[in-house]
Amino acid sequence: MRERTFVMVKPDGxxxxxxxxxxxxxxxxxxxxxxxxRMKLDRGLAEExxxxxxxxxxxxxxxxxxxxxxxxxxxxxGERAIARMRELSGATxxxxxxxxxxxxxxxxxxxxxxxxxxxxxxxxxxxxxxxx
Ligand code: CMP
Numbered sequence: 001m002r003e004r005t006f007v008m009v010k011p012d013g014x015x016x017x018x019x020x021x022x023x024x025x026x027x028x029x030x031x032x033x034x035x036x037x038r039m040k041l042d043r044g045l046a047e048e049x050x051x052x053x054x055x056x057x058x059x060x061x062x063x064x065x066x067x068x069x070x071x072x073x074x075x076x077x078g079e080r081a082i083a084r085m086r087e088l089s090g091a092t093x094x095x096x097x098x099x100x101x102x103x104x105x106x107x108x109x110x111x112x113x114x115x116x117x118x119x120x121x122x123x124x125x126x127x128x129x130x131x132x
Pocket of ligand 1: 116
């Protein structure tokens with residue numbers, strides 16, 4: 001099934017110069033980057049993006065991190081795009097992510113884990129509506 005998904009290179013990924021590497025991995029997987037934008041989030045947008053995590057002890061750390069520098073947001077499209085971007089990203093905690101995945105290869109902590117990719121059809125719709 002052809003789908004759209006929302007992807008964001010987080011400030012640690014941008015600062016490490018990984019945007020082009022991530023674009024290349026997405027394209028090599030046969031997925032299409034329909035739109036892409038480098039930007040700075042504001043607090044309202046960051047809290048909205050991560051609203052499902054509000055109340056968790058890591059929420060403030062997560063929001064502070066995504067506000068700490070520029071991010072690159074992407075609208076990605078293709079067959080099973082949601083699941084395939086999750087596969088390319090790897091497990092949330094880089095220590096548990098397989099080698100060959102973006103987080104496994106480049107992530108340094110569960111907060112500084114390089115990339116965000118929407119995890120369901122519903123979150124995709126909500127997250128895309130914030131940016132595209
Ligand atoms: P992301 O894919 O951006 O979606 C939510 C983020 O919350 C996740 O990546 C992690 O960076 C962060 N996160 C999830 N679980 C934890 C946790 N247990 N401790 C700290 N951060 C977390």
